[in-house]
Every structure is written in C-alpha cells, then in structure tokens.
Amino acid sequence: MTTLAPQAVVRLGTRPSPMAMEQTGRFAQAFHACHPQLTLDIRKITSEGDAHRGPLSQIGGKGAFTRRADTHLLDGRVDATIACAKDLPGSHDRAPGTAVAAVLPREDVRDVLVLPVGHQPVTLAELPPGTRVGTSAPRRAALLASLFPQLVPVPIRGNADSRLDRLDHGRLGADVMIAALAGLRRLGFADRAGEVLDPTLWLPATGAGIIVVEHRADDTVTGGLLAPLTHPATRILLDAERAVLAELAGGCLTAASAHATLDDTGRVIVRAAVLDPAGGPSVRAEASGSTEHAAEIGRRTARALLNAGALRLLAVTHE
Numbered sequence: 001m002t003t004l005a006p007q008a009v010v011r012l013g014t015r016p017s018p019m020a021m022e023q024t025g026r027f028a029q030a031f032h033a034c035h036p037q038l039t040l041d042i043r044k045i046t047s048e049g050d051a052h053r054g055p056l057s058q059i060g061g062k063g064a065f066t067r068r069a070d071t072h073l074l075d076g077r078v079d080a081t082i083a084c085a086k087d088l089p090g091s092h093d094r095a096p097g098t099a100v101a102a103v104l105p106r107e108d109v110r111d112v113l114v115l116p117v118g119h120q121p122v123t124l125a126e127l128p129p130g131t132r133v134g135t136s137a138p139r140r141a142a143l144l145a146s147l148f149p150q151l152v153p154v155p156i157r158g159n160a161d162s163r164l165d166r167l168d169h170g171r172l173g174a175d176v177m178i179a180a181l182a183g184l185r186r187l188g189f190a191d192r193a194g195e196v197l198d199p200t201l202w203l204p205a206t207g208a209g210i211i212v213v214e215h216r217a218d219d220t221v222t223g224g225l226l227a228p229l230t231h232p233a234t235r236i237l238l239d240a241e242r243a244v245l246a247e248l249a250g251g252c253l254t255a256a257s258a259h260a261t262l263d264d265t266g267r268v269i270v271r272a273a274v275l276d277p278a279g280g281p282s283v284r285a286e287a288s289g290s291t292e293h294a295a296e297i298g299r300r301t302a303r304a305l306l307n308a309g310a311l312r313l314l315a316v317t318h319e
C-alpha cells in the first residue's frame, strides 16, 4: 500500500519591505500551527514598485507591486504569494490564473494622521492652511481635497518605515502625513498614530487591513493547504469590496472606496464611493444582502454608483 506524499515545502513569495516581512512572519506562524509537518520557504521578491522611486503612474500604477510576484507564481518559482489586499490592482490587470487561496482576519481599516516626532498633538482640522500632507493614494488626496481643502496633498513614496524617518528629519517634502493604522501597528509604530480618522467621513481603502495569500488557480494541492487559514467573515467582506472595484474597472489610480461590514443578523452591507480628485461632491451608494451573495452585492453597489454618475469622476482619475 502506498500513501500519497504530502507536499513537504510551500514556497511563499513576499515583498521584502519591513511591513511585508512582518505580515509574512505572522502568516508563517498560522501556517505552522495548522501544518506542523510542512516547511514554509519564504522567498523575497522585489517588485518594480519597490525598485522605482518615481510616481507609480509611470510604471503602470498599482500593478507594479504585484506583476513580478504574479510572474514568479505562474512560472512555478513559488507556490504562493502574500500581499495586502489594498495593494492589489483591479482584477482587469491581474494575471489570469492566480486566485486567492487564504484571507487573513481583517485588522483596523482606519487611516491616521502622523506628525513629526515631538510635534504637539493636532488634528487635521487644526493644521494651519497650506500645511503639506504627504500621501500618494488618490483616495487620500481626494478626501483631503473635499474635507480639508485648506491643506495641500503632496505625493510621497517609499516604505512606511522610511517615510516615518524622513518625516522626522524634515526630508519627506511634507509637514505631516497620512498612514494606515494597521500598517503602523505591524511595524511596531502604533505610538506614532495621531488623530484616528472617522471612517464614515474619511472613507477606507478597498481591502484595507486585509492580507491575502494567492496561489495558481489550478494548483489544488497548495490551495487545499492554504484554505483552512482563511477567516470566513473577512473573505466575505473582501469578496464584496473587490467586486465593487472590479465592476468599476478601477485599481489604485481610482479614487474610490468600498467598505463592507456585517450586521447583527449576518447580512453584508457595502458602502462605496467614487471621489472627485478636485474635491467636489463624491458619488455614493450602498447595498446589502445575504453573505452568500457578497460579490453580487458588491457589483450591485458599483452599478448604483455608475447609475448615479460615477463614470464622470472615474474618467477624470484615469487620465
């Protein structure tokens, strides 16, 4: 009698940034707890987005963070890749053949104001007009333009830890900056979080606070090993939010927000918005329904946005 040899090693591709390595380390713990007999071989893959210091729009937008990892995955150089859901581009520029294998429990979705070390505590509303606020995300720039038009968004690049260092040394080109609370916590810099921005006004990023592991869609062995690591409620939220983005055909360069939550009765509620980069009124929509239809509820929310005139704003952001 023969027994099937279990796959002894899973090769996992990760970006090499400190934040990526922290989340990969946390995933590795969960993986070993689930599969003590297996080895996780962590392979660092530097993305074009990490290597390129100029604006992301020059290298095809957000796909720059996933393209190379997708290639390594599809070539079979790794069995799986790990990424922040927020950094995944819209499905239209994902490599066909990759699929989500595991979704880790959602962390905080909120953004925070970060001040240079030693700065007296202030809120965004209290900052003097003309204060330069570092952020490269179109969503954050559009939120600043609409909620705090007296402040000046300035683009910043680089890893979160290097941004903090440059902010403190006056070398960021910005007086303050916006960051994700979940990201600061991962880096051990939770104490650098200033004002925590209200997510009903300062709309969260699609997929904020969610880490996903992807595999080749036809690799059922790896898929089967990773599936038990999925947090089912987070998977529902992610499916709903990603469906909004897919239906809008938008990626990182789109100033949009989709935020799904579960209510007490177990229904999923999707609130989404397409923002005006110039600070004008956003287009908003909401839909809810059974968690079994999470993606369809996301698509319905997106169609409501389009019916309400979101295309005009999307056309602007895609230029």
Ligand SMILES: NCc1[nH]cc(CCC(=O)O)c1CC(=O)O
Residues within 6 Å of the ligand: 084, 085, 086, 087, 160, 178, 179, 180, 181, 182, 183, 184, 207, 208, 209, 210, 211
């Ligand atoms: N755009 C970079 C990025 N991608 C994911 C996070 C961390 C938080 C998360 O997973 O939502 C961050 C840092 C930030 O935006 O400040």
